[in-house]
Amino acid sequence: MTTTAHTAPTRTGAGPQQALLDVVGLSVRFRLRDATVHAVTDLHLALHPGELLAVVGESGCGKSVLAHALLGLLPGNAVVTGHAHLHAAGTGPVDLLNVGERHLARTVRGRAVGLVPQSPATALNPVRTGRRLLEETLRAHGHTRRDASVAAERIAADVGLDPADLDRYPHELSGGMAQRLVTALALAPDPPLLLADEPTTGLDRPLVDHTLDLLRRRCDDGAAVLLITHDITAARRVADTVAVMYASRIVEHRPTGTLFDAPTHPYTAGLLDALPDRAFRPVPGHPPMLTDLPAGCAFAPRCDRATDTCATAPALGREGAGRVACHHPTRAGATA
Template sequence: MTRSPDTRPPVLSVRGLSVRFRLSGNRHIAAVTDARFDLAAGECLALVGESGCGKSVLASALLGLLPANARSTGSAVLDGDTDLLAADERTLARSVRGRRIGLVPQSPAAHLTPVRTVRSQLEETLRELTGVRGPALRGAAEAAASRVSFPAGHLDRYPHQLSGGLAQRAATALALIGDAPLLLADEPTTGLDRDLVERTVDELRRHTDGGRALLLITHDLAAAERIADRVAVMYAGRIVEIADAGRFFGRPGPRHPYARGLLDALPERDFAPIPGMPPELGALPEGCAFAARCARADERCAQLPAFDGAVACHHRLPDDRPSKERTDA
């Protein structure tokens, strides 16, 4: 059954989001440039791309967690009433993080309190976000852990006693408490075996199908294919393609040569890696940043291609085959 389109205003509307890091010697790094997308209730948007392309920086900007030498511009409006880029730290800490936006962090060990057990951290979050107290609290904590296949026998352990995969699951359990309208999941499958990857992303999909929005930041294209409604591809700090997941992973496939290269590099496909390396974000070319690695590049690529909401490329691949809509299992 095809998921019906959502006609409500977007949960998150991002326009012109850019992040620059100031370095010594009047240098800067353009970590994110002119990102723009909408994310609807009940939708999963997977943000994919090679490591270092700016995906996690974008998530940090949305939560106001950038370091002091970073400057963000543009807008990121949550539920039509709060510009996350303009909000002060008090607003973000008291009413946004955890309550309106949940976060599955890329480095869970850094977000878990080292001197408290997993159980105590789950119980504290349940008290704060759901109001559960008393005898029911213990069972609620175990239910929260069970959602992400965190073993009950490990609930009384401290973070340093957990494997990387268990720490990841503990962080995911904490993020799901409260059912925030928007969930940012930054590499939520790190350290998990394939079975746990599938169980984790399926739980994220169930969370989304309950009417919440999910921004899934991942390099795991198989996980993205399993649960995403749309895919946004980032390269060298810019979003270069946004497409329906069915079209992206099926037919006609990606239209940006870089996005097509990501799929072709998968072992189950052509297993053909993209030649060369991404450019340094502190020394980006004036034109297309992918041109040096692209077999289709020519003199037009000396000019930066505009993003029209779908693709940013002077040599976009043909879109001449019928689309394959994403259907629910």
């Protein structure tokens, strides 16, 4: 497979383009009986129209919680703080983290923001065929019955689903088919922002590439995509920018080409060294429990560059891509 590192979309005009999504200081805590899970900590991100931003990191670092927090889909024991300003045509400016459920359900979910869920089996109505689910979604967004029927087959073909599979119920679909169906349902209303949470789960390599290219084309047509994945090679294939997440925090956020050519955070360097076409060497040690995060840098126990300074948590900063949260960035990144 040939991978191409994309560059961030060009901004035109007299001033900087307004972000479609601007996340400021997002933190998520889950209160348990005997502990608190620090799932997301002080997260800052901006996503512009035409941009594909990939959030990567090991399983359990908080990536999926980010997507669910933006759509108000967290359980009742979640405590969410911060702001996430959405500027989408037709909805007006809205703070996704501080607006009511009624507004999210009627105006945001599926309309301004689409979601490809990580677990399609729990997202699909078991008593609706794929065709009926797609057609109902399209009709809810203004299509006539006839138009919805035609559009459903077109969208199914776009995601690599055989039209005959649309007449199956969810329990009759393979994991890969169900994944493609939830992708089709998220794309059907043509939302300006798409949150894709591990959208290639259960797909073979050709369909992985097909799905990634489909997301890339969405951005090339002016939409924005937040791709959440543990597959850093997938991020390299299609992303404009990459945010690396570790133990609930973003530790590095850079344009894709820069991040792959000159990683700045030791954890990013370790992730890249673990790739088969590089050193194929795993990052030593294990990430900390999110119920017992250290006061300083959470990566310090696994880092050969750590010093006493790392007992204090490094700051990432807010502005743009090109940020790193490390007291001792790697030489390659520091000189890039």
